[in-house]
Amino acid sequence: MRYPHRIAHNAGRAGLLSRLALLLLLVGAAMGQAWSQSPRLDVPFVPTPQPVVDRMLELAKVGPGDLIYDLGSGDGRIVITAAKRYGARGIGIDLDPQRISEARANAREAGVDGKVQFVNGDLFKTDLSKASVVTLYLLNSVNRDLRPQLWKQLKVGTRVVSHAFDMGEEWPPQRTEEVDGRTIYYWTITDANKKAAQRAGGAGRAGR
Structure with a gap:
């Protein structure tokens, strides 16, 4: 016997997980782009006293x-x-x-x-x-x-x-x-x- 309320609940949960996964992918892509565009520093910043x-x-x-x-x-x-x-x-x-x-x-x-x-x-x-x-x-x-x-x-x-x-x-x-x-x-x-x-x-x- 099927349980429609459980099927709907699982479908909603799957949809939420899919949206979260997409969001994480987008955030990761944005961070990767920002990292690739940031300058490669030859020397770390340490101020001279x-x-x-x-x-x-x-x-x-x-x-x-x-x-x-x-x-x-x-x-x-x-x-x-x-x-x-x-x-x-x-x-x-x-x-x-x-x-x-x-x-x-x-x-x-x-x-x-x-x-x-x-x-x-x-x-x-x-x-x-x-x-x-x-x-x-x-x-x-x-x-x-x-x-x-x-x-x-x-x-x-x-x-x-x-x-x-x-x-x-x-x-x-x-x-x-x-x-x-x-x-x-x-x-x-x-x-x-x-x-x-x-x-x-x-x-x-x-x-x-």
């Missing part, structure tokens, strides 16, 4: 005539400090749109948004030739991939300062300092760097 920022800018002797490029600029604190304390202009480059939005808000709050800008982009595809100072807090591997680009694009005398990571044996730092347990490395671009870039044929990391 302010005492380290201050010493990096002091080592580079930043002044009002300087244009700083901060590669992997995060929340923007390096170029914001340079603009607010020294009157320099600054450009921050970062792959993460969230960090760019945060940095722009921080610049407005600091009152220096007219002196700095933040660009959502790939530092390996950025023209750095106008910089007089370049600051970095990346990784050893990224620094070394970036080194040929710095040699090729930067003018002789441009100052380069890195928090925590060096440039490899091919480019030893001119100065190394410790601040609150953190290491800072300092270089300037020389004629020898430019000649090395010419011999190597120039460009940065292949495939970018």
